[in-house]
Amino acid sequence: MLGTALSGIIILVQVAHASRGDSSNEYTGCYHICHFNNCSSSNDVAVYESSQSLSEKVLQWTCDDECRYNCMWQTTNVFVSRGYEVPQFFGKWPFVRVWGMQEPASVIFSVFNLLAHIIGLRRFRQSVPPFAPLYRLWQVHALICINAWTWSVIFHARDTPWTERMDYFCAFSMVLFSLFGLFVRLSGPRRWRRKEMIGVICGLFFTYHVWYLTRQKFDYGYNMKVNVLVGLLNGFGWISWAVPRVEKRPYARWCIFTVVGALSSMLLELGDFPPVFWAVDAHALWHLATAPLPFIWYKFLENDCLYLAQRGTGYDYKKQI
Ligand SMILES: [Zn+2]
Structure with missing residues (x-):
């Protein structure tokens, strides 16, 4: 989903380095x-x-x-x-552990995002006929998002080098697949060879990205740059597609709302503060802020697929729902 895809950038800014607390x-x-x-x-x-x-x-x-x-x-x-500021430990604030979960608030809010995608996918399947254009593409994207948010839940429940990498890689898979979806949407109903080629390039780049980051010490700086670049391309690409169309196709506003919502939610991450009740920090709040975005995004996808289906066959599927 675009909102979470864009927001996925920010996860990658966090760097696991020695902090004031653990070096004291x-x-x-x-x-x-x-x-x-x-x-x-x-x-x-x-x-x-x-x-x-x-x-x-x-x-x-x-x-x-x-x-x-x-x-x-x-x-x-x-x-x-002693009146000192609350220290961080290994790049993270101290969080109270609940039922073994290291960051309970981020776990709960990641579950909200996960559920939003599951519900969004279900509604999409109910509303859009399977033969509508891009039906399969957005289903695959929904599954990629569900997988990514599952790993976000696991990572925030238990932070290990393995769960951290899975969270980062799966977050990037959302960003990259959303960009691929944009290319496919821009390509129109034909030009299959071009779409396949872009798909292969995205797949190869993802494989390289994972290989580069696993073959040596995790390069947080590179990872952040790649995610910021792909995320911004994604956001500005979708906005550039939606803005000129919103007058004739009002449903394009849901796409704009999602991108603006995703970009605005990122501001939360800039205000880094010690966790409230030792549980809710800026990162957790950001996960909370992104949770409603899938509903808006799937509303856009649903309307866009129905528009494409109607245009292709001259039949208004929406009236049948
Ligand atoms: Zn997170």
Whole structure:
């Protein structure tokens, strides 16, 4: 979906580097003591594992992770009691853990986005006849978005190098496929060879992107630049398509609203602040802000597919709904 595709850019700005919290003496001292006292023998680890809740086991929390989590809070309390600003740890704010989930608010708001796509896809299938032009294209895009938001839920529930990469790659797949969708929409009903060629180029570029980022240390800067570029092309491309058409086809306004909504929601990410109730930070709010956008986007797609179907056959499918 375009809204989430554009917004996907911002995820990539976050960089997992050492932060003030984890490089402080309070944190490093706490961690070493905790590790030595609780995780240095198999017996200690067995005692820790027996005390774990089911959700913590499922989300694969380890004894060391537990030390990191507890020391994060110990360090935060020290900073706050001394009147210092709330520190970040490994590029992230301290979040309270709920049922083993590291960033519960972002998990819930990612679920909202996921549900919005599932509902949007369902409505699209109910409203648009399967033989309408671009029917399959937008179904594939919806599935790509559902996959991406599933990984966003997983990543915010448990941040590991693997889940982080999957979140980034799947977010990029949304942005890139939306751009491909724009090319297909601009190409008109024929020109299959050109569409196939663009599809192959997009596929090859995605493969290169993933290969480049997995073969060495993750290059956050490159990843961000590529996503910003593809995202902006996408947003401005769709706006340039919709604005001249909105007078004759009022439904094109849903496309404009989605792009404007997606771009505006990105502003939330600029205001980085410590999490409210130790759960809701700017990133979580951004996920909340993008959740209604799929409804508007699918409304646009539905109307556009019906318009194309009507134009192609001279039959008004919308009257049959
Ligand atoms: Zn996120």
